[in-house]
Amino acid sequence: MKLRSLLLTTVLAAAGLLPAGAAARPNVVFILCDDLGYGDVKCFNPEGKIATPQMDAIAARGMRFTDAHTSSSVCTPTRYGVMTGRYNWRSKLQNGVLGGLSPRLIEPGRLTIASFLKSEGYATACIGKWHLGMDWVKLPGKDVTELGIEKPDQVRNVDYDQPITNGPNSVGFDYYFGISASLDMVPYCFIENDRVAQSPTATLKLPMNKGGKESWTREGPGSPGFDGAAVLPELTRRAVQYVHTQAEAKKPFFLYLPLASPHTPIMPSKEWQGRSGLNLYADFVMETDDAIGQVAAALKEKGIDENTLLIVTSDNGCSPSADYPALAARGHNPSAAWRGTKADIYEGGHRVPYLVQWPAVVKPGTSYAHPVCLVDLTATCADALGVKLPGNAAEDSVSLLPALKGQDSPVREAVVHHSITGAFSIRQGSWKLELCPGSGGWSDPRPGQEDTGAARVQLYDLSVDPTETKNVQAEQPEVVERLKKLLEKYVANGRSTPGEAQPNTVEPDILKGAKAVPTARKKPQKNVGA
Numbered sequence: 001m002k003l004r005s006l007l008l009t010t011v012l013a014a015a016g017l018l019p020a021g022a023a024a025r026p027n028v029v030f031i032l033c034d035d036l037g038y039g040d041v042k043c044f045n046p047e048g049k050i051a052t053p054q055m056d057a058i059a060a061r062g063m064r065f066t067d068a069h070t071s072s073s074v075c076t077p078t079r080y081g082v083m084t085g086r087y088n089w090r091s092k093l094q095n096g097v098l099g100g101l102s103p104r105l106i107e108p109g110r111l112t113i114a115s116f117l118k119s120e121g122y123a124t125a126c127i128g129k130w131h132l133g134m135d136w137v138k139l140p141g142k143d144v145t146e147l148g149i150e151k152p153d154q155v156r157n158v159d160y161d162q163p164i165t166n167g168p169n170s171v172g173f174d175y176y177f178g179i180s181a182s183l184d185m186v187p188y189c190f191i192e193n194d195r196v197a198q199s200p201t202a203t204l205k206l207p208m209n210k211g212g213k214e215s216w217t218r219e220g221p222g223s224p225g226f227d228g229a230a231v232l233p234e235l236t237r238r239a240v241q242y243v244h245t246q247a248e249a250k251k252p253f254f255l256y257l258p259l260a261s262p263h264t265p266i267m268p269s270k271e272w273q274g275r276s277g278l279n280l281y282a283d284f285v286m287e288t289d290d291a292i293g294q295v296a297a298a299l300k301e302k303g304i305d306e307n308t309l310l311i312v313t314s315d316n317g318c319s320p321s322a323d324y325p326a327l328a329a330r331g332h333n334p335s336a337a338w339r340g341t342k343a344d345i346y347e348g349g350h351r352v353p354y355l356v357q358w359p360a361v362v363k364p365g366t367s368y369a370h371p372v373c374l375v376d377l378t379a380t381c382a383d384a385l386g387v388k389l390p391g392n393a394a395e396d397s398v399s400l401l402p403a404l405k406g407q408d409s410p411v412r413e414a415v416v417h418h419s420i421t422g423a424f425s426i427r428q429g430s431w432k433l434e435l436c437p438g439s440g441g442w443s444d445p446r447p448g449q450e451d452t453g454a455a456r457v458q459l460y461d462l463s464v465d466p467t468e469t470k471n472v473q474a475e476q477p478e479v480v481e482r483l484k485k486l487l488e489k490y491v492a493n494g495r496s497t498p499g500e501a502q503p504n505t506v507e508p509d510i511l512k513g514a515k516a517v518p519t520a521r522k523k524p525q526k527n528v529g530a
Contacts (some may be wrong), residue, residue: 003120003418004499006134006369007130009153009482010259010260012047012144012445013397014232015465016173016388020089021265023414024360024385025120025122025251025252025385026307026309026360026361026384027206027246027252027253027254027299027307027308027309027448028117028122028245028252028253028254028256028302028308028309028311028381029254029255029257029295029299029308029309029311029529030082030113030254030255030256030257030313031080031177031257031259031295031310031311031312031313032079032128032256032258032312032313032314032316033061033074033259033261033262033288033292033313033315034053034129034182034258034259034261034314034315035262035263035264035314035315035316035319035321035322035342035348036262036271036288036313036314036336036352036353037314037316037317037318037322037334037335037336037341037348037352038286038317038318038335038336038338038348038351038352038353039332039334039335039336039338040052040057040262040285040318040334040336040353041055041056041242041353042055042057043059043060043064043135043353043355044064044066044336044353045054045336047205047325047331047333047336048332048333048336048457049278049282049288049327049330049331050276050282050287051276051289052284052285052286053284053289053293054289054290054292054296054311055222055281055289055292055353055355056124056291057296057493058296058333058357058364058401058467059355059356060364061357061365061499062310062355062356062358062359062362062364062366063356063357063363063366063367063404064353064354064355064364064366064367064368065354065355065367065368065372065400065403066071066367066369066372067351067368067369067370067371067372068313068352068353068373068374069316069350069351069353069371069372069373069374069415069417069427069450070315070316070350070352070374070417071087071088071089071315071350071354071372071373071374071375071396071415071417071418071419072088072089072316072350072417072418072419072420073164073316073342073343073345073349073414073418073419073441074097074107074315074342074419074420074530075082075097075131075182075263075315075316075530076090076093076096076097076098076131076132076318076349076461076530077089077091077093077097077131077230077418078129078315078374079131079132079258080093080105080106080313081373081375081396081402081421082113082130082374082375083106083112083114083171083378083463084110084111084112084113084114084375084378084393084394085111085113085375085376085378085379085389085393085395085396085397086375086394086395086396086397086447087375087395087396087416087418087490087496088418089105089416089422089424089438089508090395090396090494090504090506090508091105091287091505091506092105092147092503092505092506092510093147093462094422094506094508094512095420095422096148096150096418096420096421096530097131097149097406097419097530098131098132098141098147098148098149098151098180098181098183099144099145099148099149099150099181099185099186100149100180100181100182100186100187100305101136101144101145101150101154101155101157101180101186101266101403102133102144102146102147102148102149102181103133103134103135103144103146103166104132104134104135104166104167104170105132105133106132106133106171107323107505110171110393111170111182111378111390111393111394112378113254113256113377113378113521114117114126114171114172114254114256115127115171115172115175115189116172116253116378116381116382116393117172117254117381117482118172118174120252120385120387121250121251121252121521122135122253122254123174123249123251123252123253123254123255124172124173124174124175124180124253124254124256124258124455125173125174125175125176125241125253125256126168126173126175126176126177126257126258126290127175127176127177127235127238127242127255127256127257127298128177128178128179128235128256128257128258128259128260128302129179129182129183129258129260129263130167130168130176130178130179130181130191130258131180131181131182131258131352132168132179133166134164134166134168135158135164135165135166135245136158136159136160136164136168136232136367137158137162137163137164137458138157138159138160139156139157139159141159142154142158142270143157143285144158145158145249146212148277149163149185149228150217151506152218152219152220153460155186155187155218155219155220155221157435160187160189160199161196161199161222162197162201163194163195163514164191164194164195165194165405166275167191167193167194169194169200169293169508170191173256175192175193175242176192176193177190177191177192177197177235177238178190178191178235178258178260178262179191181247182246182260182263182264182530183206183217183231183260183264183265184208184217184218184262184263184264184265184268185217185229186218186220186221186222187200187220187221187222187223188200188202188204188220188221188222188223188224188226188228188365189221190223190226190234191225193289194225195454197223198224198226199223200221200222200223200224200226201218201221201223201224202221202223202224202225202358203220203221203222203223203412204219204220204221204222204226205217205218205220205237206228206265206267206464207228207265207267207399208264208265208266208321209264209265209280209281209321209323210385211284213222213459216525217264217265218368219259220266221425223367224301228265228267229268229269229270229516230269231260231261231267232261232268232269232287232288233269233291235257235259235260235291236291236294236295236406238361239255239257239294239295239429240294240295240298242255243255243295243298243299243302243304243348243362244302244391244464245299247302247303247304248302251529252447253441254300255439256467258315259288259291259444260286261284261287261288261291261378261493262281262284262285263320263421264320264321266321266322267283267284268280268283268286268287268454269287270338272284272286272287272290272434273285273443273460277324277330278321278326278327278331278332279322279329279426280328281321281322281323281327282327282332282464291495292312292368295310296357301357305357305359306359306360307358307359307360308357309356309358309381309384310355310356310357310358310379311354311355312353312354313352313353313355313374314345314352314353315369315374316336316342316350316352316459317334317340317341317342317344317348317349317350317351317352318335318341318342318348319333319341319342319343319440320342324332335347335348337466337467338351338466338467338470339443339450339467339468340439341418341441341442341443342420342442342470342530343419343439343440343441343442343443343530344420344440344442344443345417345418345419345423345425345434345436345439345440345513346423346439346442346443346468347433347462347468348465349417349419349439349441349443350417352374354372354374356400357391357403361404361405362404363406364407366406368403368408368469368485369408370408370409370410370411370412371410371412371414371415371427372398372400372403372411372412372415373396373398373412373415374397375394375396375397376397376398376400376411376412377395377464378397378398378399378410378519379394379399379400380397380399380401380404382394383399383401384401385464391499391500392502395494395495395496395497395499395502396412396416396495396497398412398495398497399411402465410429411427413496414426414427414428414483414486414490414496415427416487416496417441417488418441419441419513420440420441420442420530421436421440421441421512421513422440422508422509422512422513423435423440423441423445423513423514424441424446424487424510424511424512426483426484426486426487426490426511427462427467429485430461430462430464431459431460431461431482431488431526432459432461432462432468432477433459433473433478433479433480434456434457434458434513435456435457435484435487435511435513435514436456436457436513436514437450437454437455437456437458437508437514438450438454438457439456440513441484441509447513455471455473455474456514456515457473457474457480457514458471458473459471459476459479459480460472480530487510488510491507491510
């Protein structure tokens with residue numbers, strides 16, 4: 001593939017068809033925020049009350065995607081899609097998220113964006129929250145949950161001093177530094193490549209919302225002195241350092257920077273506490289924005305920003321842990337005008353901010369208003385390099401390069417979404433079919449708490465009903481059937497893009513969310529950690 005890419009580049013350069021100032025292979029920096037809401041970024045929500053000058057500046061220098069989505073409304077499955085270019089529900093994980101001790105989720109031999117770019121001559125690094133599983137050495141006779149968060153009695157079932165296998169280094173990353181899962185999950189320690197940076201010999205728990213209502217993260221092993229508030233600054237420092245190092249190496253690089261913020265525990269650094277004038281979550285968003293700005297500044301300082309594809313987005317919508325009522329009292333909605341939150345099948349669960357800066361290709365201050373998905377990273381990079389992907393890889397990934405070059409028409413046929421409980425939705429044009437009677441997640445009505453007699457499916461026309469309040473499934477049965485058949489086709493083919501049919505790792509049940517019989521409303525459940 002490298003030879004073919006280089007030959008194509010030579011031909012294009014000779015014909016004068018490369019974008020002005022563009023090198024053969026752009027650097028790629030993909031920053032994935034954790035639980036950042038669409039409405040938390042000022043350039044996406046002018047009515048928002050949180051200052052995000054760094055992301056706003058990236059928007060001014062590049063392109064805003066105003067209809068961008070994650071394939072899932074929670075952490076792990078979205079990350080699977082980003083890495084593989086494949087919808088998360090094709091994997092073994094059919095609902096929920098992994099824990100910090102869960103084994104590797106990505107199938108052996110599957111192409112990832114990291115292994116693809118590495119094969120094209122890129123240096124590759126992941127700095128941040130992994131949350132896709134890695135294989136710890138289990139103690140004799142002990143076990144950990146495979147497809148879920150480890151139980152309290154399992155947190156010491158592994159030998160933390162032994163090398164870790166099947167982590168980020170096994171899927172194409174030359175270098176890894178970060179944490180194994182969310183910062184509210186064990187172990188509370190940094191990992192560098194295949195070893196913990198400091199043995200987690202202490203027992204720790206972190207305040208979920210420092211200064212707010214007292215609650216704590218899961219208790220378990222942690223490195224002595226590990227400080228949750230120091231995680232974002234350390235990840236930022238190392239990311240900036242990596243940019244500097246790679247700029248001097250004169251070799252194209254891929255930096256995947258999955259931040260652990262502003263996910264719980266909501267722990268902004270002391271210097272950022274109180275800066276927003278809203279609450280601690282808003283402070284954390286501002287510190288996250290500043291971290292993004294530091295990485296962007298490093299690219300400019302080293303003179304490599306012109307031909308660096310910089311993408312900034314989020315893994316799902318904002319969590320209820322941000323305290324929506326308190327923020328609403330001050331005029332801020334993390335979901336902007338969209339219904340729902342993280343975990344939901346509603347727009348607030350999976351519609352996310354998505355920014356692209358690439359001066360060599362993307363015109364400044366532009367926007368794209370058609371649906372795209374985070375799984376599109378792999379096909380976009382392959383298209384930018386002029387490389388054809390194997391038929392058994394990135395089966396749901398669509399290139400965004402036409403949009404980045406100014407094409408104002410849809411690049412996708414449809415987008416499929418998945419909630420924390422495994423409920424499905426498919427969106428085509430303005431029509432959105434949801435195969436469940438409620439939110440499928442944490443918002444009202446929660447699964448099993450819908451009104452008796454509620455329709456088992458929901459259909460909304462987002463062009464006239466963006467807040468998903470008028471279910472028109474009864475009036476539009478032909479649209480329901482058409483979208484359902486399209487989803488069935490995507491499942492049966494093992495792909496949603498043209499090409500030879502592929503097997504799913506697990507055959508999903510697309511009607512799972514619609515099968516549960518609604519019952520009378522019950523007392524709201526406590527949010528499941530994710």
